[in-house]
Amino acid sequence: MEGLQTYSDKAMELLMSYGPKLLMAMVTLVIGLWIIRLLGKTFSKGMERSKIDLSLRSFLLSLIRIILKVMLVISVASMIGIQMTSFIAILGAAGLAVGLALQGSLANFAGGVLILLFKPYKVGDFVDAGGHTGTIKEIQIFNTIMKTPDNKTIIIPNGALSNGSITNFSTESIRRIDMTFGIAYSDNIKKAKETLEAILKGDSRVLDDPAPTVAVSELGDSSVNFVVRPWCGSADYWGLYFDIHEKVKLEFDKAGISIPFPQQDVHLYKHEA
Numbered sequence: 319m320e321g322l323q324t325y326s327d328k329a330m331e332l333l334m335s336y337g338p339k340l341l342m343a344m345v346t347l348v349i350g351l352w353i354i355r356l357l358g359k360t361f362s363k364g365m366e367r368s369k370i371d372l373s374l375r376s377f378l379l380s381l382i383r384i385i386l387k388v389m390l391v392i393s394v395a396s397m398i399g400i401q402m403t404s405f406i407a408i409l410g411a412a413g414l415a416v417g418l419a420l421q422g423s424l425a426n427f428a429g430g431v432l433i434l435l436f437k438p439y440k441v442g443d444f445v446d447a448g449g450h451t452g453t454i455k456e457i458q459i460f461n462t463i464m465k466t467p468d469n470k471t472i473i474i475p476n477g478a479l480s481n482g483s484i485t486n487f488s489t490e491s492i493r494r495i496d497m498t499f500g501i502a503y504s505d506n507i508k509k510a511k512e513t514l515e516a517i518l519k520g521d522s523r524v525l526d527d528p529a530p531t532v533a534v535s536e537l538g539d540s541s542v543n544f545v546v547r548p549w550c551g552s553a554d555y556w557g558l559y560f561d562i563h564e565k566v567k568l569e570f571d572k573a574g575i576s577i578p579f580p581q582q583d584v585h586l587y588k589h590e591a
Contacts, residue, residue, distance in 0.1 A: 339397055339398055340398060342397055343394045343397040343398050346390075346393065346394055346397060347390065347394050350390040350393070350394070351387075351390070354383060354386045354387060354390065357382075357386065358379055358382065358383055361378070361379060361382060362379055365378065365379075376456060376457065376458060380458070380459050381459070425477035426459075426460040426461065426475045426476045426477040427459055427460055427476070428476075428477070428480070429475070429476035429477040429478070429479060429480030429481070430457065430458070430459050430460060430461075430462075430476040430480075432476075432480045433457060433462070433476055433479065433480055434457065438484045438486060439454055439484060439486050439488075440454065440457075441454050441455065441456065441457060442454060442488070443486055443487075443488040443489070444486075444487045444488050445464075445484055445485060445486045445487065445488070446484070446485040446487070447462075447464075447474070447479050447482065447483075447484040447485070448474040448478050448479050448482060450464060450466065450472050450474065451466065451467070452464040452465050452466040452467065452470075452472060453465050453467075455471075457476075458476075459476075460475065460476060461473045461474060461475055461476060462474050462476055462479055487552065487555075488552060490552065491551065491552060492525060492528075492549055492550065492551055492552060493549070493550065493551075493552050493555050494528075494547055494548070494549050495546075495547065495548055495549075495550065495555065495558060495559050495562070496545070496547055497545070497546045497547070497559070497562065497563070498535065498543055498544065498545055498546070499514065499543070499544050499546060499566055499577070500538060500540075500541030500542065500543045500544070500577060500578060501541060501542050501544070501570075501575050501576065501577065501578070502541065502542075502575075502576045502577075502578045503541070503542060504576075505542075505575045505576060506575075507534065507542060509573060509575065510542075510544065510570070510573075510575050511532055511533075511534075511544065513566075513569050513570065513573050513575065514532045514544060514546055514566065515530075515532050516569075517562060517565045517566060517569055518530045518532070518546070518548050518562075521548075521558065521561070521562070521565075523550050523551070523554040523557070523558045524548040524549070524550060524558070525548070525549040525550060525551075528549045529549075530546070530547060530548035530549065531545065531546070531547040531548075532544060532545070532546050532547075533545055539580070540578050540579070540580050541577075541578045546562070546566075548562070
């Protein structure tokens with residue numbers, strides 16, 4: 319009984335000594351998490367009013383929340399009575415172990431920082447990167463989320479994107495369309511060129527400056543090939559590309575200009591026995 323009484327007294331002494339601290343630490347943790355959530359919303363609205371780039375906005379919010387939560391945990395640990403030097407040493411050792419285990423994730427984090435600093439693309443850009451083509455929907459701390467033209471969502475690690483080649487189709491306001499059309503050797507080259515030029519001139523989406531190019535580029539095996547290179551606004555690229563191909567076929571048919579296809583002549587010889 320005396321031993322039980324001794325344990326009971328020690329438990330009561332510990333409860334009286336650490337109970338208020340533990341209770342205060344729990345209250346601080348709950349209130350701290352609520353304040354961090356509130357600050358996150360405030361920062362989000364402030365960055366929206368300041369018109370900070372959407373790509374940078376989500377990245378900064380995630381980073382701010384992580385830093386605030388780490389500071390909160392350190393504060394709560396000090397309230398309980400954990401020595402800060404020991405706690406920081408433990409955090410450092412744990413951070414080293416986690417860093418070695420998550421080298422790929424750290425590379426993706428560094429890649430995300432580089433992408434946001436140098437801005438090879440931003441949210442809303444249409445790019446070809448990481449072996450995929452699509453519109454950038456979100457740039458997160460570790461990944462970039464892309465939406466493909468056929469409405470698939472692709473998540474690409476930032477490390478691979480920051481170390482690879484990126485083709486951004488949205489950077490420039492105008493683009494050039496490169497097309498090739500062939501006519502038969504028996505057709506009138508001058509007439510074909512005038513027809514192609516008339517098609518370009520009749521479409522308001524084709525820019526006058528830079529001027530479009532229509533020229534004979536090759537005397538092929540079965541056709542005389544023209545290069546047709548009009549300039550247009552980036553948003554009009556695919557619509558103009560498809561329309562010109564359709565118009566060229568229709569106008570060539572009207573003008574009696576043929577579009578040849580590869581042919582082979584086969585000669586049969588009969589040998590008498």
